[in-house]
Amino acid sequence: QKEVEQDPGPLSVPEGAIVSLNCTYSNSAFQYFMWYRQYSRKGPELLMYTYSSGNKEDGRFTAQVDKSSKYISLFIRDSQPSDSATYLCSTTGGTSYGKLTFGQGTILTVHP
Amino acid sequence: DAGVIQSPRHEVTEMGQEVTLRCKPISGHDYLFWYRQTMMRGLELLIYFNNNVPIDDSGMPEDRFSAKMPNASFSTLKIQPSEPRDSAVYFCASSFGTYNSPLHFGNGTRLTVT
Numbered sequence: 001q002k003e004v005e006q007d008p009g010p011l012s013v014p015e016g017a018i019v020s021l022n023c024t025y026s027n028s029a030f031q032y033f034m035w036y037r038q039y040s041r042k043g044p045e046l047l048m049y050t051y052s053s054g055n056k057e058d059g060r061f062t063a064q065v066d067k068s069s070k071y072i073s074l075f076i077r078d079s080q081p082s083d084s085a086t087y088l089c090s091t092t093g094g095t096s097y098g099k100l101t102f103g104q105g106t107i108l109t110v111h112p
Numbered sequence: 113d114a115g116v117i118q119s120p121r122h123e124v125t126e127m128g129q130e131v132t133l134r135c136k137p138i139s140g141h142d143y144l145f146w147y148r149q150t151m152m153r154g155l156e157l158l159i160y161f162n163n164n165v166p167i168d169d170s171g172m173p174e175d176r177f178s179a180k181m182p183n184a185s186f187s188t189l190k191i192q193p194s195e196p197r198d199s200a201v202y203f204c205a206s207s208f209g210t211y212n213s214p215l216h217f218g219n220g221t222r223l224t225v226t
């Protein structure tokens with residue numbers, strides 16, 4: 001079993017839709033959770049960062065962590081064609097200090 | 113800042129040849145990471161350095177892979193001999209600190225071994 005599981009999709013939605021991206025993880029020691037966005041032929045870039053459980057909002061993006069169920073979510077409101085990218089969840093903590101473990105990545109396409 | 117710089121952007125080589133990938137991290141960053149990305153396995157950590165010292169190389173697939181960081185502004189990942197299954201996009205990333213510092217990725221080297 002992978003430490004971080006993420007449905008690779010692909011996911012296709014119309015412009016303006018609410019997008020929900022999800023990951024599960026297995027290591028209860030993980031405390032830091034990040035979402036990276038990767039455009040085609042580019043390196044990933046940090047989109048959202050959260051510590052422990054709870055929600056964090058940044059503009060149209062909301063990151064949610066539920067440590068009791070080991071579930072990580074990213075919500076995108078009013079999705080735009082420019083949001084079309086691969087979204088990677090990642091986490092670290094405990095004895096994995098310094099090592100970010102990534103999910104497979106979900107390919108998202110927002111069509112006009 | 114120019115960001116993390118990787119070279120070459122693309123590399124096509126024949127099986128058995130030596131391949132060297134290069135990375136210049138962001139100035140002042142004390143951590144450097146090498147990742148490999150494939151459709152099947154996603155983004156995998158190969159090795160990371162802290163202050164030029166290798167900390168964890170447990171992700172290096174086998175002895176054919178080696179990485180060095182001779183100084184704070186340069187790192188190499190070498191594959192010798194290369195095999196078709198090494199074909200992937202190799203990313204270098206750097207950060208200042210770890211837990212709450214974002215990784216800054218380069219744009220990767222796309223390696224094709226024929």
